[in-house]
Amino acid sequence: MAVPRIVIVGGGFAGMETARKLERILRPADASLRLVTPYDHQLYLPLLPHVASGILTPQSVAVSLRRLLRRTVIVPGGAVGVDPGAKAVVVHKINGETTVERYDYLVLTPGSVTRQFDIPGVDRHAVGMKTLAEAAWVRDHVISQLDLAAASSDLSERATRLQFVVVGGGYAGTETAAYLHHLTTAAVKRYPGLDPALIKWHLIDIAPKLMPELGDRLGAKALTILRRRGLDVSLGVSVAKATENTVTFTDGRELPCHTLIWTAGVAPSPLIATLDAETDRGRLVVRPDLRVPGLDGVFALGDAAAVPDLARNEGAVCPPTAQHAMRQGWSAAKNIAATLHGTPLSPYRHRDLGLVVDLGSADAVSKPLGVELTGVPAQVVARGYHLAALRTVPARLRTVTNWTLNALAGYDFVRTGFQAERPATLKDFERTDVYLTPDLIASHTAHGKGH
Secondary structure, three states: OOOOEEEEEOOOHHHHHHHHHHHHHOOOOOOEEEEEEOOOEEEOHHHHHHHHOOOOOHHHHEEEHHHHOOOOEEEEEEEEEEEOOOOEEEEEEOOOOEEEEEOOEEEEOOOEEEOOOOOOOHHHHOEOOOOHHHHHHHHHHHHHHHHHHHHOOOHHHHHHHOEEEEEOOOHHHHHHHHHHHHHHHHHHHHOOOOOHHHOEEEEEEOOOOOOHHHOHHHHHHHHHHHHHHOOEEEEOOOEEEEOOOEEEEOOOOEEEOOEEEEOOOEEEOHHHHHOOOOEEOOEEEOOOOOEOOOOOOEEEOHHHEEOEOOOOOOOOEOOOOHHHHHHHHHHHHHHHHHHHHOOOOOOOOOOOOEEEEEOOOOOEEEEEOOOOEEHHHHHHHHHHHHHHHOOOHHHHHHHHHHHHHHHHHOOOOOOOOOOOOOOOOHHHHHOOOOOOOHHHHHHHHHHOOEO
């Protein structure tokens, strides 16, 4: 008899940990494992601001899936539709082929995409901080703006090039603004013709407080650190529209600039919308044991699933954090193994270990296990947590080496030129327009070749 087929969609924290745990607790004869992902790495998202500022190399935060997984077959492509009735996933492979993956058990961990809010111009003129390519592009772009400003004899053009806007006062936006501001502050010393006073970083968020999850005291401390460094932080404000060379805020201000970095929250992967299943704010509703009601053999977890948070108030769902995604992966693997062996499933339960926010240099704010820390102790906790969460020794060694080198030698200011041909958009990096309609999914699963 053929062994059961377990198909995992998504190679992020949740998907990778599910596959890794299944390899440990299942024998090869128990099930075959297949992981559908367009990338050959698991991206450690919390450290992308370090990549964008050039402190870390991309390889430091891109953990090789082929190094981590020994017997899981990696299917290089993206899932563009799911047919639960046929127990099939339609996959658009990276070489352009479309294929169908048949499953007995399906683990949905497609993650999230940048939330845009349908603001005019954002889809064409903003770039996010969700992928390795975006972080690398942002670094190249920011340094290019310094070079273009230095090359220009027009003072207004210089000022426009040196205005930068980051939207989103959460962890990603705050750390991105902090690290890139640190980069440009160091870089301008190498441009004797540029006036440092022209460099302006703007961090804006519609919320009344910066990173409210940290609590009032730590949020206020982070705000004080950023403003002391010279960042312009505007709260209760969002973007009204964006063009190629302007950003208009909802308070009426219009800034001339060529850089709009969009980190204003996330939305579940559009793959979830291809399923005829109940959702909560776009996230797939699941039981505490991570099964999807009404869909036989389907588990869902990570950013795209509304997983009940049994450690908090009744009705609460787990926030879309790496901490929860990793542990949900372990829980999903155990429950799939329990299903195969005919033993009871267990509900997912995890008490949050706390939050860490690294603002660069010796500045950080952290709240491990509810203990509020600032300065060097917070920085030690933040970086220690990141090192522990990286899944391979080479990734940890690269990260520590890069941090040490930056601390001793400072920044380098080199642009590769790969982004010089045309501007980038959110759609370029996150591919939100590739998903199929239910009719097309059914057509593929009915006639497509299965694997």
